[in-house]
Amino acid sequence: MNLSKIFKNALLIMLASLVLTACATKKVQNQMQGDVYTGTDTVKYLASGVADRVFFATNESVLTTASRDTLRKQAEWLRKNSKINVVLEGHADERGTREYNLALGERRANAAKDYLMTYGISANRISVISYGKERPVDSGSNPLAWSKNRRSVTVKAN
Amino acid sequence: MRYLNFLVLLLVLIPIKAIALIEVDITRGNLNPLPIAVSPLSTDNKSNKTLKEILKKENIGSEISIVVENNLKTSGLFNPLNKDAFLQEPDIAHLKPRFEDWSLIKAQALITGKVTYQDEKLRVEFRLWDVLAAKEMMALAFTTVPSNWRRVGHIITDKVYERLTGEKGYFDTRIIYVAEEGPKVKRIKKLAIMDQDGFNTKYLTLGNELVLTPRFNPTNQMVTYLSYFRNMPRVYLLDIETGVQEVVGDFPGMTFAPRFSPDGKKIIMSFAMDGNSDIYTMDLENRVVERITNHPSIDTSPSYSPDGKYICFNSDRSRYQQIYIMKSDGSNVKRISFGKGLYGTPVWSPRGDLIAFTKLHKGKFYIGVMRTDGSGERLLTENYYQEAPSWSPNGRVLIFYRETKSDSEGKGFSAKLWSIDLTGYNERLVNTESDASDPSWSSLLSN
Numbered sequence: 001m002n003l004s005k006i007f008k009n010a011l012l013i014m015l016a017s018l019v020l021t022a023c024a025t026k027k028v029q030n031q032m033q034g035d036v037y038t039g040t041d042t043v044k045y046l047a048s049g050v051a052d053r054v055f056f057a058t059n060e061s062v063l064t065t066a067s068r069d070t071l072r073k074q075a076e077w078l079r080k081n082s083k084i085n086v087v088l089e090g091h092a093d094e095r096g097t098r099e100y101n102l103a104l105g106e107r108r109a110n111a112a113k114d115y116l117m118t119y120g121i122s123a124n125r126i127s128v129i130s131y132g133k134e135r136p137v138d139s140g141s142n143p144l145a146w147s148k149n150r151r152s153v154t155v156k157a158n
Numbered sequence: 159m160r161y162l163n164f165l166v167l168l169l170v171l172i173p174i175k176a177i178a179l180i181e182v183d184i185t186r187g188n189l190n191p192l193p194i195a196v197s198p199l200s201t202d203n204k205s206n207k208t209l210k211e212i213l214k215k216e217n218i219g220s221e222i223s224i225v226v227e228n229n230l231k232t233s234g235l236f237n238p239l240n241k242d243a244f245l246q247e248p249d250i251a252h253l254k255p256r257f258e259d260w261s262l263i264k265a266q267a268l269i270t271g272k273v274t275y276q277d278e279k280l281r282v283e284f285r286l287w288d289v290l291a292a293k294e295m296m297a298l299a300f301t302t303v304p305s306n307w308r309r310v311g312h313i314i315t316d317k318v319y320e321r322l323t324g325e326k327g328y329f330d331t332r333i334i335y336v337a338e339e340g341p342k343v344k345r346i347k348k349l350a351i352m353d354q355d356g357f358n359t360k361y362l363t364l365g366n367e368l369v370l371t372p373r374f375n376p377t378n379q380m381v382t383y384l385s386y387f388r389n390m391p392r393v394y395l396l397d398i399e400t401g402v403q404e405v406v407g408d409f410p411g412m413t414f415a416p417r418f419s420p421d422g423k424k425i426i427m428s429f430a431m432d433g434n435s436d437i438y439t440m441d442l443e444n445r446v447v448e449r450i451t452n453h454p455s456i457d458t459s460p461s462y463s464p465d466g467k468y469i470c471f472n473s474d475r476s477r478y479q480q481i482y483i484m485k486s487d488g489s490n491v492k493r494i495s496f497g498k499g500l501y502g503t504p505v506w507s508p509r510g511d512l513i514a515f516t517k518l519h520k521g522k523f524y525i526g527v528m529r530t531d532g533s534g535e536r537l538l539t540e541n542y543y544q545e546a547p548s549w550s551p552n553g554r555v556l557i558f559y560r561e562t563k564s565d566s567e568g569k570g571f572s573a574k575l576w577s578i579d580l581t582g583y584n585e586r587l588v589n590t591e592s593d594a595s596d597p598s599w600s601s602l603l604s605n
Binding site for chain 2: 097098110141
């Protein structure tokens with residue numbers, strides 16, 4: 001009798017904690033698809049509705065559907081503002097060796113550059129720089145922070 | 159700069175009569191370090207008084223012996239005994255030790271010495287004694303400028319280490335590294351150089367621009383590193399003595415991951431262009447640039463074999479980071495890492511037989527070694543984050559850096575230098591004035 005009560009209580013606590021964990025996971029999931037950041041916490045805007053950055057999966061430089069969408073908007077904005085040049089800053093998260101991450105940041109920024117070019121932006125308006133893992137936006141040592149840091153940011157150069 | 163002034167070094171070699179009696183095996187983890195007594199070096203009153211004025215040290219003989227003692231202890235192979243237990247006065251012990259007294263405190267080896275000041279020079283002599291055999295094993299004397307006194311301690315350690323292990327030491331060496339400060343999102347980084355034991359730190363850049371991955375040339379007078387000067391990440395060359403810096407080559411994009419060739423005549427590095435990083439060399443005499451790899455993957459972290467015939471490097475041509483070797487002209491590329499996980503930062507041992515690396519597997523970082531054909535992989539240490547091993551000049555110790563976890567405010571973050579023996583034993587925090595990363599070990603400053 002007493003034992004089954006304890007058992008019931010334990011079960012309740014277990015259930016409650018399961019629900020809580022599910023909530024926490026969901027919250028993170030809302031900001032990440034796979035391990036690509038989809039939130040807006042760190043995002044700045046070049047113009048209204050034109051986000052300045054795109055995010056990448058771990059070790060990847062492939063542009064996601066959302067990233068391509070963002071870059072098309074950037075291209076459109078750049079076409080309208082033909083005097084503006086941009087720097088694409090490529091970054092990696094802290095979970096990789098420094099030298100490889102420098103190369104990876106460069107590869108990511110160039111993935112963004114190539115996409116802008118296919119939408120009519122001339123290569124001489126775009127320069128590229130990699131910071132590897134040297135300039136995170138989020139200092140956290142957790143998957144969400146890392147996802148915010150794996151990025152290519154389009155910055156006005158003039 | 160003065161600190162690189164060559165040590166005026168006069169070696170008075172007294173021939174060794176007996177065969178080595180004590181031996182220290184450095185090929186295994188040493189669980190029984192050799193008990194050794196390092197007697198304070200004796201000084202006459204007059205010398206001590208002058209040296210005290212010059213060096214602001216109460217007793218320089220004692221200070222030098224502490225340098226030796228700390229070095230021996232750090233090596234993990236020796237157990238320096240507590241000086242309080244010493245029965246014999248330093249000056250008398252140096253002339254002729256009473257071996258019974260030293261064996262009573264379980265010392266198997268004894269170091270004695272004498273410091274004098276003559277002709278504006280510091281003269282240090284020392285002797286190494288085998289206590290059990292009651293014999294002198296070695297006697298040497300050095301003459302140098304007084305400000306070099308710590309180096310004298312390091313050289314004595316190297317001589318003792320070599321005499322007792324049969325291999326060259328690594329104590330009269332320096333570490334070049336990146337000193338770090340400030341928040342993680344806006345870290346300030348400076349080039350710094352220090353003695354192997356963390357003393358005599360000098361800063362070579364001011365922190366105005368981001369600097370990364372410094373490496374010595376074989377004579378330790380030049381350093382190649384990556385600088386974001388004017389926001390253009392490029393490989394630079396710095397002459398430590400003159401402070402003159404120059405950009406290496408004229409590349410239309412980022413150059414990074416530089417190292418010297420073993421003869422010091424070339425710099426090998428990566429050049430990134432249009433999303434592709436390949437390996438290049440530049441001859442420092444005639445400025446000729448040569449392309450070594452040509453592959454649409456990332457090729458980086460090149461490191462020469464000590465004979466200069468081969469290069470190991472990091473590539474993701476098989477999709478993820480792995481270690482490859484090739485001939486120094488870029489031919490015969492061969493993947494050598496096949497274990498589970500990702501492999502980076504390969505660096506060829508000065509002995510030629512091993513490649514040290516960083517490995518990432520299941521969210522953990524390892525420092526490990528493998529043979530140059532990829533066989534015999536051994537992981538020496540596991541941690542949350544660590545990378546970038548650099549070999550001691552005798553190929554027995556690795557120095558690397560380790561970072562700790564932090565929260566979103568950056569709290570909890572630190573970057574420190576650590577060293578570990580090739581055996582996987584004797585892991586130690588290396589003293590630095592600030593946070594530190596990207597260490598590179600010099601060769602022996604004196605031979």
